[in-house]
Amino acid sequence: MPTPTSAPQVPADVIDMERALTRVAYLAGRARQHERLMAIADLPLDRAAVTILRHLAEADPLRPGMLAARLTVEASHVTRQLTQLEKAGLVARMPDPDDGRAQLIALTGAGLAAVERIREAGLRGMRMALADWWPRDLEVLAGLFHRLVDDFVRHTETAVDGSTAS
Template sequence: MDNEVGHEIADALGILLRRTTRTQLHQQLTEGMGEAVDELTYPVLSALARTGPRSAADLAPDVGVDRSGVTRRASRLEAAGIVRREPDPADRRAHLLVLTEEGQRAVAELRSRLAAHIMASLSSWPAGEAEAFARRLRRFTVDGPFG
């Protein structure tokens, strides 16, 4: 395997990781989900769904904004009943952000929409190719440069 393949993968990752690409996708996925669930709050919901309860400071690197940015987004989600704040048992001064039942339903809907969006984009692929891609992508994320 030569560097050509590495360059091709790097170019594709560059497109996937662009903030504008993510924002456009998040806008599509959150359409009609209510005022609090939008392209700004989607990363907070997604991170909480992946990791479980966390403080705003701990979420900040995953979300890509500073602690105060996470706090502002979480406040919108809290006002809508999608997240709640609980005292952090490890630090009495801090609070953890936790998905409520409503938040878990919102995340389930967002994941369903994302899966459907992905599958629609793969609908023209030959039989078995999407499954092979999924396995290889998983392997790349586990064994590749991100692990």
């Protein structure tokens, strides 16, 4: 059994980044932050519904199972959320042209408008937080964030030990 001293050293900057990302995720995911965002956007949606709406806004219509897989949640969770969003008129089901037995989910006009209000409310807070940053710093940060997300997505299927996740 390997001893802790035989484990590879993690560079201090990687540890600092992990701590910062954890803190950002915590701050962004707090219930109070979500409630504030929904108050500004004037929408009565929970966090799971917002996540689904944002994802649908960035994708072609999807089957519910594919949406669940992309969000890495159980299909039943997505089904419950989609039922509520459909009742609210924010998403619609349509036949899958490739398989008449399957359905696709897409945003309605009201759903797209809701996503735009959510984005605008979020951007308002980001503009305030980043108001003192130099434009070049924002450009560099945006590029690095995209690279970070792309690398995370690319490595999502790989477990920590290097084996493929099932």
